[in-house]
Amino acid sequence: MGQKTVVTPGRLIAAPENFITPVQVKAARPARRGFMRGALAAAGGLAAGGALAQSPQTAPFVESPPAIPPWTRRLGPGVATLGYGVPSKFESNVQRRISPGLTPTRETSVSFTPLQNLFGIITPSGLHFERHHSGMPEIDPEQHRLMIHGLVKRPLLLTMDDLMRFPSVSRIHFIECGANSGMEWGNVAVPTVQYTHGMLACSEFTGVLLSTLLEEVGYDKKNARFILAEGADGSALTRTIPIEFALDDVMVVYGQNGEMLRPENGYPLRLVVPGVQGVSNVKWLRRLEVGDKPWNAREETLHYVDLMPDGIFRQYSGVQEVKSVITSPSGGQKLLDKGFYEITGLAWSGRGKIRRVDVSTDGGRSWRTARVQEPVLTKALTRFRIDWHWDGSPAFLQSRAIDETGHVQPTFAQLRAVRGRNSIYHNNAIFTWQVQPNGEVWNVQLG
Amino acid sequence: MSSSVNRQTVAAVVAALLAGTVAAQTKPAATDAPRFGFGRTPTAEQIKAWDIDVRPDGHGLRKGKGTVAQGQEIYDTQCASCHGVFGEQINFHQTPLVGGATAADVKAGTVAEFKKSNALRTTTNKLNYATTLWDYINRAMPWTNPQSLTVDQVYAVTAYILNMANLVPESFELNERNILEVQMPNRNGFTTNHGMRLVGGKPDTANTTCMSNCAPAPKVVSDLPDYARNAHGNLAEQKRPLGPVRGIDTTRYESGGTAVASAAPAAAPAAGPQPKDLAARNVCTACHGINNKIVGPGFTEIAAKYAKREDGEAYLAGKIKAGGVGVWGQVPMPAQPGLSDAEAKVLAKWILGGAK
Numbered sequence: 001m002g003q004k005t006v007v008t009p010g011r012l013i014a015a016p017e018n019f020i021t022p023v024q025v026k027a028a029r030p031a032r033r034g035f036m037r038g039a040l041a042a043a044g045g046l047a048a049g050g051a052l053a054q055s056p057q058t059a060p061f062v063e064s065p066p067a068i069p070p071w072t073r074r075l076g077p078g079v080a081t082l083g084y085g086v087p088s089k090f091e092s093n094v095q096r097r098i099s100p101g102l103t104p105t106r107e108t109s110v111s112f113t114p115l116q117n118l119f120g121i122i123t124p125s126g127l128h129f130e131r132h133h134s135g136m137p138e139i140d141p142e143q144h145r146l147m148i149h150g151l152v153k154r155p156l157l158l159t160m161d162d163l164m165r166f167p168s169v170s171r172i173h174f175i176e177c178g179a180n181s182g183m184e185w186g187n188v189a190v191p192t193v194q195y196t197h198g199m200l201a202c203s204e205f206t207g208v209l210l211s212t213l214l215e216e217v218g219y220d221k222k223n224a225r226f227i228l229a230e231g232a233d234g235s236a237l238t239r240t241i242p243i244e245f246a247l248d249d250v251m252v253v254y255g256q257n258g259e260m261l262r263p264e265n266g267y268p269l270r271l272v273v274p275g276v277q278g279v280s281n282v283k284w285l286r287r288l289e290v291g292d293k294p295w296n297a298r299e300e301t302l303h304y305v306d307l308m309p310d311g312i313f314r315q316y317s318g319v320q321e322v323k324s325v326i327t328s329p330s331g332g333q334k335l336l337d338k339g340f341y342e343i344t345g346l347a348w349s350g351r352g353k354i355r356r357v358d359v360s361t362d363g364g365r366s367w368r369t370a371r372v373q374e375p376v377l378t379k380a381l382t383r384f385r386i387d388w389h390w391d392g393s394p395a396f397l398q399s400r401a402i403d404e405t406g407h408v409q410p411t412f413a414q415l416r417a418v419r420g421r422n423s424i425y426h427n428n429a430i431f432t433w434q435v436q437p438n439g440e441v442w443n444v445q446l447g
Numbered sequence: 448m449s450s451s452v453n454r455q456t457v458a459a460v461v462a463a464l465l466a467g468t469v470a471a472q473t474k475p476a477a478t479d480a481p482r483f484g485f486g487r488t489p490t491a492e493q494i495k496a497w498d499i500d501v502r503p504d505g506h507g508l509r510k511g512k513g514t515v516a517q518g519q520e521i522y523d524t525q526c527a528s529c530h531g532v533f534g535e536q537i538n539f540h541q542t543p544l545v546g547g548a549t550a551a552d553v554k555a556g557t558v559a560e561f562k563k564s565n566a567l568r569t570t571t572n573k574l575n576y577a578t579t580l581w582d583y584i585n586r587a588m589p590w591t592n593p594q595s596l597t598v599d600q601v602y603a604v605t606a607y608i609l610n611m612a613n614l615v616p617e618s619f620e621l622n623e624r625n626i627l628e629v630q631m632p633n634r635n636g637f638t639t640n641h642g643m644r645l646v647g648g649k650p651d652t653a654n655t656t657c658m659s660n661c662a663p664a665p666k667v668v669s670d671l672p673d674y675a676r677n678a679h680g681n682l683a684e685q686k687r688p689l690g691p692v693r694g695i696d697t698t699r700y701e702s703g704g705t706a707v708a709s710a711a712p713a714a715a716p717a718a719g720p721q722p723k724d725l726a727a728r729n730v731c732t733a734c735h736g737i738n739n740k741i742v743g744p745g746f747t748e749i750a751a752k753y754a755k756r757e758d759g760e761a762y763l764a765g766k767i768k769a770g771g772v773g774v775w776g777q778v779p780m781p782a783q784p785g786l787s788d789a790e791a792k793v794l795a796k797w798i799l800g801g802a803k
Binding site: 094095099100101104106107117135147149154155156157158159163165187188189190191194195215217218228230234235238244245248275286291293294295296298301302305307310311312313314315316317318328329333335336341342351352356362363365366396407408409410414415418419421432434440442443444446 | 479481482483485486487488489493494497498499500502503504506542557558559560561562564565566568570573574575576578579582583586587590593594633636637638639641643644645646648650651652653654655656657658659660661662663664665666667668669670671675676678679680682684685686687688690691692693694695697727732733741
């Protein structure tokens with residue numbers, strides 16, 4: 001290590017010291033000086049410190065090359081040490097998290113996907129955001145049943161074995177909670193993209209098209225207008241799905257990213273209603289009833305309704321409109337140095353594909369069109385990137401998505417002019433990350 | 448959305464081909480038989496047992512009745528601990544059951560309160576139909592013991608809540624007929640006339656793709672208050688420590704000061720036999736706060752009560768396993784058959800030690 005450095009918060013520090021965290025530097029220093037006892041003591045101190053409990057144990061820091069690192073000089077564990085692999089222990093910062101104070105208990109709560117740590121468009125299943133209303137049921141798939149009835153010729157009771165015999169499809173779609181970004185309707189409330197946009201995930205789902213099942217039961221083509229979907233959890237959550245969606249691309253899903261659904265995401269069966277707010281994608285699906293009128297369920301009256309300035313609630317809002325956000329650099333982060341940065345983020349629309357994404361670094365005064373990563377799929381996350389040279393001056397990063405219908409993501413001012421500030425749901429406004437001269441990035445809203 | 452565009456994607460092409468193949472191979476005969484024939488026909492009894500939904504037009508309503516007075520008895524023992532004796536509780540679900548509507552609102556069918564910013568939103572001032580209240584109590588309440596009330600009990604509790612909201616008189620008996628006539632204050636307060644219901648709907652906004660000189664110089668009108676800097680835990684621990692950026696160490700300021708103490712870091716609980724994890728995994732924490740009552744008493748309240756009792760640990764372990772009622776109130780704590788004796792002991796010891 002060529003230079004002696006003191007880790008001072010807020011200073012931009014060159015490599016190599018900066019490539020490890022201040023905590024790791026502290027742990028490594030005694031070892032570097034060759035005092036193994038010191039290193040062990042430091043490690044013990046780390047383990048005892050509550051706030052640092054998540055930091056992985058780091059190897060003693062030695063400059064390599066020229067040193068040959070310890071992992072090169074020993075035999076490692078063999079194959080199938082873990083029958084089901086887990087992320088590296090050095091990735092322990094990458095966690096679903098809850099927003100403190102949002103809900104009093106975890107059983108009716110939400111956890112957020114750490115978008116700031118993710119690449120590409122697929123959300124690892126273990127990081128998919130969660131929203132439960134009565135906690136997570138543990139369902140025995142052999143005993144799970146799906147009942148389809150109502151305005152049908154042949155009511156049907158299906159086991160998982162039955163369901164998995166039907167012709168299947170695999171499709172990549174996003175799921176976004178209707179309340180995603182809801183805490184920001186009035187003003188800035190939370191620090192990072194995990195909390196502003198993390199009720200969002202994108203997976204490859206495998207299952208049976210609902211239209212296949214509706215044909216199988218002989219649904220009443222003349223009178224069927226809506227489908228009720230119901231969960232098998234303690235809240236027996238219900239949502240009304242319009243027949244237009246049901247016959248188009250709604251899926252009854254058991255597979256997620258190549259394996260079965262995770263328990264917290266609906267194991268063994270869930271509905272996926274592409275492009276429609278998360279609550280309609282009913283987890284732990286046990287029943288589908290075909291009907292001629294909407295059900296006016298609790299989750300379509302007391303919640304998931306948009307309060308407008310005239311005091312009227314919009315009911316059955318579902319389509320998640322065109323939206324995008326920059327995930328790096330983003331709120332709560334610090335740029336390590338001036339120079340080249342790749343600005344990257346995600347764009348999506350419940351109305352179809354993303355046509356284009358523009359990025360501004362001056363708070364929306366001027367825009368450049370970003371590169372969009374293939375594949376660009378309908379009702380799926382789309383990754384965008386653009387080059388940026390940070391010269392150390394203040395900057396305001398924004399992204400603006402346009403979907404295939406030509407709809408352009410709105411500004412906060414445009415959205416609030418129609419919907420006011422009390423809505424809670426369906427906030428798809430352009431977000432702003434303020435880059436300060438010290439390299440810190442913070443969530444702001446512009447006037 | 449255009450289906451021809453969709454099919455340009457590889458996944459969709461594969462799906463379309465697959466669906467086409469299946470359709471070709473299994474094209475139904477002219478008869479009305481099912482195409483695949485998987486599964487069973489549910490019996491009438493099976494359908495009845497699961498078909499619990501109720502619509503505002505009365506579809507699905509079950510015959511039954513219950514009075515306000517009967518409802519109060521059930522409410523006080525099974526509902527009040529969460530929702531408050533007068534339906535006023537706002538901590539639990541952030542929505543009180545009653546309040547926020549006037550007699551004039553009931554007459555008009557819309558609630559003036561909702562035009563205010565930070566309007567008081569309650570179950571009964573927001574709902575348009577009493578059937579939705581009945582349906583949710585029937586399917587999901589009491590929260591820790593759902594689908595345990597009889598049909599008549601659900602009518603009774605619904606009647607009592609409607610009475611607390613001044614929507615039915617104290618002498619009222621609710622049944623499957625008059626529930627359709629209850630005039631909720633917000634019955635005209637909903638609209639489906641908007642562009643976000645279906646994919647082809649018209650958006651509210653019409654932003655343009657202006658590329659230069661689009662906006663005035665940026666002026667920050669809202670940012671994170673200083674006291675909230677560390678409210679989500681240390682952001683340095685929420686970003687992978689690799690790559691061009693790091694999470695900000697929000698426990699410190701550049702000037703060297705220490706930030707306001709953070710709330711508990713919000714990480715998902717780590718797996719492991721820690722008593723705290725055990726409590727979370729077995730959903731003890733749904734009803735017991737560390738220091739505060741949620742449904743049942745807080746853990747430190749329990750510790751204070753039994754600290755001096757010699758067999759406190761064994762007694763508590765037994766209570767945790769077997770459940771009980773009457774010690775702290777009339778809301779029963781369910782038995783925990785899934786918990787081993789050893790786990791119950793670990794929890795008892797942890798609770799008596801102050802639940803740290």
